[in-house]
Amino acid sequence: MTQMNMVQAINDALRLEMARDDRVVVLGEDVGKVGGVFRVTAGLHDEFGDDRVIDTPLSEGGIIGTAVGMALYGLVPVPEIQFSDFIWPAYDQIVSELAKYRYRSGGEYPCNMVIRTPVGGGIRGGHYHSQHPEASFIHHAGLKVVCPSNPYDAKGLLLASIRDPDPVLFFEPKRVYRAAKGDVPEGDYTVDLTKATVSREGSDVTVIAFGAMLYEALDAAVKAEEQGVDVEVIDLRTLWPLDIDTVIESVKKTGRLVVVHEAPKSCGFGGEIVSLVCEKAFYHLEAAPIRVTGWDTPFPYTLEMEYLPLSHRILPAVIEAAKA
Amino acid sequence: MTQMNMVQAINDALRLEMARDDRVVVLGEDVGKVGGVFRVTAGLHDEFGDDRVIDTPLSEGGIIGTAVGMALYGLVPVPEIQFSDFIWPAYDQIVSELAKYRYRSGGEYPCNMVIRTPVGGGIRGGHYHSQHPEASFIHHAGLKVVCPSNPYDAKGLLLASIRDPDPVLFFEPKRVYRAAKGDVPEGDYTVDLTKATVSREGSDVTVIAFGAMLYEALDAAVKAEEQGVDVEVIDLRTLWPLDIDTVIESVKKTGRLVVVHEAPKSCGFGGEIVSLVCEKAFYHLEAAPIRVTGWDTPFPYTLEMEYLPLSHRILPAVIEAAKA
């Protein structure tokens, strides 16, 4: 076991898998010599050379489009999009092509690849360095979406994602890139892509969170306890396909649901979770499910801490749910 | 009053507004000489000339990006995307730029424009000529999304959209382009972009639909009546911002909700509606809200009628809601 932060844990996973499997290649803007603007790919270029750790021209469409071609060939590309806010020029290749390749070819052309990209706010990034775009990918069938909250999961989920035969969007919560630290085993292990984890057990209210907001949910849970409310916090880890069993089991126990995410509320992932819970556990619900999310505005700069669904906004929602 | 189909009504609105306001320009692939692959812009090139009805190179990113620039100048561009399935190459310009321009410039740079595009299945289009992409636009703050179901609304909503100061995605349900016919007033009128309409009153179950699926919902309502269930059908017309009052009023009356849309279920617009109803009328709900939607697969070809949420799938949902 070594203490690592998220950046180190992800770097470790990449190094390990590249050494184990020579089909794995990393490509993207500034991922090579400089090791990524967040230093996540640091050292890989030195170790694996120019053919496997590739600085590309400045074109997300080019990065993802060529990566899809590599995957069709049989490589396992792990492209990086420098900020998830810049993924949209590649959106057509992702939703029209990558997501549909296996299906439209009747299984002849699977695409084994992982798109890594930092997500989320709280780093003074404003509109274009802060967004959390899961909803726009979950809606298009064929993609898996992962978002770890801590170094252990980050490494294990990334290794699992690279080995998974389906395309995975791997969202790295950059606000906790360095802040989240923990013990990480050396060497190989994976974290199951189909399983959420209960980060804190509780009996009164279920709070669902992931990525950087997990810590806000846990903080709110501690404060709720002071008010006599016992909160269960679920860390989804894999956002899609959702681990519905863990969610429903918890809601059946608590009868109360709060969903937290940074992305705007409207047509966000929270709506999906609320609706699924209504579908499967409506008669267990003792209170209206509540979403605590980013506002329906572009992501602001100066007021970003007022935009994010931080602990101080989660807490009243939890209390409201508990008291209803 | 004249009998028109949707294509004619939309064409009529474009002609009218182009004659009234010389800032309005139409651009897109094949919109000029040939009048659009669905003939929606037929005759406009002859009438308004090459400067205002413009066949463009084959690039949706170029079409929308230049249209945004035109809007910044002060024109009112009405670009056409030939099929909404081909809108993704323009997604970055739409969600990063068009949607955020007014906000990020503190109001200095509004963008008055309308993106017209045919949506939906049932015309034997398979994966790439059938999708219904509202959710991917509603999630990004700053856009309005409209989807008429009939010629009267189509004309009135399009005129309102062109005059609206905000960017509008105008989704035309191509399955009923010619099938939906009705009386359309000659000359100028608008339909309010903030109002849904109750297409059929009823007291037992609220069904929310829009575009081509409205007719399926109405058909299911007729059949439900035979089983003694009195269905209220709401045609949203403007999907976003949602006319929440009409929705909540109806659900408070019926206590039962079924939402219908063609797009895949997961992270679709249905989840948003269900969640909003939970937020605002949870204690009025007497049954779990139900979503009847496209499946979470790419849009198929041969089995498209099994993919679409047609009347035969809406009916059992309505009965289930009523009997719960």
Add this chain to the structure above:
Amino acid sequence: MVSPAENSSATQSPPGDIVHAMRDDGSLSAEHDPGLSTQQVVDLYRHMVRTRIIDERLVTLQRQGRIGFHIGSLGEEAAIIGSSFAMGEQDWIFPCYREFGGALMRGFKLQSFIDNMFGNANDAAKGRQMPDHYTCREARWGSISSPIGTQMTQAVGFAWAAKIQKKSLACLVYFGDGSTSSAEFHNAMNFAGVFKTPSVFFCRNNGWAISVPVERQTASDTFAEKGVAYGVPSVRVDGNDLFAVIAVTRAAVQRARDGGGPTLIEALTYRMGGHSTSDDPNRYRARDELEPWVERDPIERVRRHLQAKGAWSDDQEEALRTEVDGQFREAVANAEKTPPPSLASMFEDVYAEQPWHLKEQCQQLLSGARAPKAH
């Protein structure tokens, strides 16, 4: 738009000019003669004719309402058959949507193609895509999608992967003149240039993108010169000249396999039919624009060549038509009696393993009103 006049019969041409191999009398110029045996030419001719016959029959089926759609290659047979022929067995092709003739030549079964046109249970794409959107990995041929241009960037990634893995192959990608305006063309050409991928960009300049003529697509004089922007060498070829197409494609393939990087080929041809069965070209182009191209019909030119050599007779022609007609009729008969894909198949292949929500949705459909009674 390039008129056949410009696309004339000069055979010696400075770079930038149009490469021709056939003279008007059907004989070949030495410089660009790909050196085919007569038997090879006969085979290629047969493939071109076969392609055209199938095209015609599919249009008829569509008019009869028996299939939903067809997008054909009328007039572009030399460009397609010639370039596909130039690709070796180890090479790969990423198609656009008009090149079924090339796929059939590379081993795609006619029956499989027709099953795709009907979207039945035997379709390798499981009836999930429109007609002409087939898949046949076996023939080292990509899966077809509608969004314009996406295959270009993928083809470059594919070629690049082979290069990274030190495998010698070339990867050819087909696209139209209109597609050069797409972002994909830019991305594909740029990455190919920078990483010197073993790529062959084959642009079928057929004059039109649905109703939009080439002069509305670009202000450059030619499509070939777009290579300059990417450091990618390029060549213009008479796309209605089977021999010239083979010669320039072979040279590009050789360069690619030898590590010389990508080539852009602009093949000058003409879309003699509508864009697809959904299109009526008389709405936007003058009928007489077609005439000069009829004279340079790519199939007629090869027939003249073979007949001059005494290597092709009217009887052979007749027999060929009968043979193809028979094969076609049989394939259609089989396809029509094959049932549609099963309801459950709609939920397969979204992921490698079916997740819970698709299992649920499948179950919902199978227990619904329109499911077959026994399943």
Add this chain to the structure above:
Amino acid sequence: MVSPAENSSATQSPPGDIVHAMRDDGSLSAEHDPGLSTQQVVDLYRHMVRTRIIDERLVTLQRQGRIGFHIGSLGEEAAIIGSSFAMGEQDWIFPCYREFGGALMRGFKLQSFIDNMFGNANDAAKGRQMPDHYTCREARWGSISSPIGTQMTQAVGFAWAAKIQKKSLACLVYFGDGSTSSAEFHNAMNFAGVFKTPSVFFCRNNGWAISVPVERQTASDTFAEKGVAYGVPSVRVDGNDLFAVIAVTRAAVQRARDGGGPTLIEALTYRMGGHSTSDDPNRYRARDELEPWVERDPIERVRRHLQAKGAWSDDQEEALRTEVDGQFREAVANAEKTPPPSLASMFEDVYAEQPWHLKEQCQQLLSGARAPKAH
């Protein structure tokens, strides 16, 4: 990457070569002399120096943690000030993110710029965007966004709109060498070529896109020659030569206003600092790469020119620095005592009129734990 050696002092140059106006001794060659008065040159010099001083001060503020970020123009002042100067009052500029010096010259208030750097309540962008992402329509200057390249296509649409409305103006767009790889460059250049929009594409080729050198960006020999692919004429200019930049930009503007269509200008310069305050260039480039560019510092060159003419003294230099420092300090003091934008402002301008859901969300925030007690 272009070295200053290649970017040498030849003044007579065939097309494709690099346009220079200044000789090494600071004198001007007749051919590309834009014919400025001495006062104009002094003014331009002052703008360049002012730009550099502000850049330095902003970096310091960032290091002190008083602002969050800055992206500067160190070394690119001639390219930016010269090209902005060449634009008339009726013309428009769509900026990238390094051109604040040009905006200030066109009338953007220093105070407004600094308010943006602090994202305070007086920022015209209402504190919604990162530093350097300001907005100033008044100066006929576009609103800045981060996604690379999007402004290019918009600038073409803007110019095209003016053309449609028969207004005479030119619209210049700034972008970097890296940005030529984006899909936007392709779309913008292609539409500009086809529709002959009154556009000036101004490429600041500063050698780097963060850590990626130009040879990883394209395999073409120059960025200028990319114009060929779009039928857009182009020119390469010494971007560290204020006079040459003005001359070529003026010519392009004139052509645009006269209906001659777009021009692509490649200005050869060098990013002498890091990409932004977040970047350490020593991680990826040798320190000695910088040296030859220091010798060709665009500001030093104009100073030499003015001093040779006796039109600029050390006292004036000193006075200028004191003046700019004073203005800057005052602007910062004002900005720092200005409060942040109000909570409610976060919900404005999403739409022209606030819809119900934003009213609700605003109310939620205003009644929440962190809202000011009285609002």
